[in-house]
Amino acid sequence: MVEPKSRRILVVGCGAIGGVFAAALTRAADVVGYDTNREHVRAIQSGGLRVRTGGSERTVPLSAVHDAAALNGQRFDAVLFLTKSKATAQAVAQLGPALDQRPLLVTLQNGMGNSDVLLGVPGCVVARGVTMDAGRYVEPGCVEHLLHSKTWLGPLKGTVEDLRWFGVAGAAAGLDLEIIADPMGAVWAKFLFNSVMNPIGALLLGVNAARYESPEVSALIDDMTAEGERVIRALGGSFAFDPMEYVKKVRAGQAPLSKHAGSMALDIARGATTEVDELTGYIVSEGERLGIPVPACKTVYRLVKGLEIAAKYRAPGGTPGGT
Numbered sequence: 001m002v003e004p005k006s007r008r009i010l011v012v013g014c015g016a017i018g019g020v021f022a023a024a025l026t027r028a029a030d031v032v033g034y035d036t037n038r039e040h041v042r043a044i045q046s047g048g049l050r051v052r053t054g055g056s057e058r059t060v061p062l063s064a065v066h067d068a069a070a071l072n073g074q075r076f077d078a079v080l081f082l083t084k085s086k087a088t089a090q091a092v093a094q095l096g097p098a099l100d101q102r103p104l105l106v107t108l109q110n111g112m113g114n115s116d117v118l119l120g121v122p123g124c125v126v127a128r129g130v131t132m133d134a135g136r137y138v139e140p141g142c143v144e145h146l147l148h149s150k151t152w153l154g155p156l157k158g159t160v161e162d163l164r165w166f167g168v169a170g171a172a173a174g175l176d177l178e179i180i181a182d183p184m185g186a187v188w189a190k191f192l193f194n195s196v197m198n199p200i201g202a203l204l205l206g207v208n209a210a211r212y213e214s215p216e217v218s219a220l221i222d223d224m225t226a227e228g229e230r231v232i233r234a235l236g237g238s239f240a241f242d243p244m245e246y247v248k249k250v251r252a253g254q255a256p257l258s259k260h261a262g263s264m265a266l267d268i269a270r271g272a273t274t275e276v277d278e279l280t281g282y283i284v285s286e287g288e289r290l291g292i293p294v295p296a297c298k299t300v301y302r303l304v305k306g307l308e309i310a311a312k313y314r315a316p317g318g319t320p321g322g323t
Contacts, residue, residue, distance in 0.1 A: 009032070010034060014034070015143065016136055016137045017108075021082060027174065032062075034066075044141050045064055076098060076103045084273070104163070106129070108129050110278065125158030127166070128183050129187070130189075132147070133145070133149050136266055149176065151177045153167070154181055154186075160179055160180075192243040193244065193246075195283055199264055200217065202267070202274065224300060
């Protein structure tokens with residue numbers, strides 16, 4: 001096995017959790033970041049990537065580019081995708097020659113559809129997983145590590161042995177990364193949690209306490225969870241862990257209330273497009289296809305689609321009221 005430190009890893013999408021992972025992996029591998037946010041990349045190039053954790057901040061030297069053409073001719077052992085799911089196909093098209101040497105393709109992205117794109121890249125081993133870590137894009141050149149937790153990763157095309165070196169690199173980087181034979185149980189569990197709690201967090205303006213102090217919201221969360229579980233099981237999916245275990249612990253007073261209301265709330269706050277189509281929207285579309293009623297999920301999905309538009313009007317440069 002080639003030692004992890006001699007491996008080269010390309011991280012696609014270095015905002016939020018992508019920045020957190022890129023910074024961590026520099027401890028164990030030669031890492032390059034690719035992000036289309038030019039200001040972010042220029043800040044990283046000039047002063048490194050700043051990572052905030054709690055009350056401290058560290059600066060990590062990181063090679064980064066905003067133009068995929070700059071990667072032509074470079075060899076990578078793995079490409080880690082941490083963009084929004086809907087950007088995966090465009091990212092693969094832009095990378096082009098950087099994928100010619102058939103690197104390991106890894107996705108820890110939220111939602112459905114991303115791994116299907118990667119499976120279409122010829123000759124590459126494809127790994128899929130989920131992370132319970134959370135991050136936030138703060139400003140150009142700076143991300144915040146909001147939550148330290150566990151990551152699961154397994155092969156969709158290839159074998160566990162193909163991923164061993166990546167797991168070793170992750171451990172050396174300080175990540176709680178476990179390589180497993182079948183990642184889909186973990187993927188479905190995180191997917192259901194995100195499909196329910198992320199849009200609720202966005203609709204409640206990122207105030208996490210509101211998800212627990214309102215009986216009406218608690219009932220909505222339970223309705224959405226039940227609908228999503230029915231759809232996932234009809235698709236042949238199962239759960240490696242209870243998707244709502246954390247929610248149940250908070251309700252029972254067994255776990256503290258997290259300050260992180262989810263990536264959708266952060267997206268709405270800055271007027272960005274969310275991943276609701278790849279999360280709750282997937283439950284809605286598959287429920288309709290399978291003939292499974294999902295009225296709670298459908299209503300929340302529709303509200304978030306409207307909220308996305310409203311958030312863009314309220315963002316800097318937008319027009320309040322849309323007039």
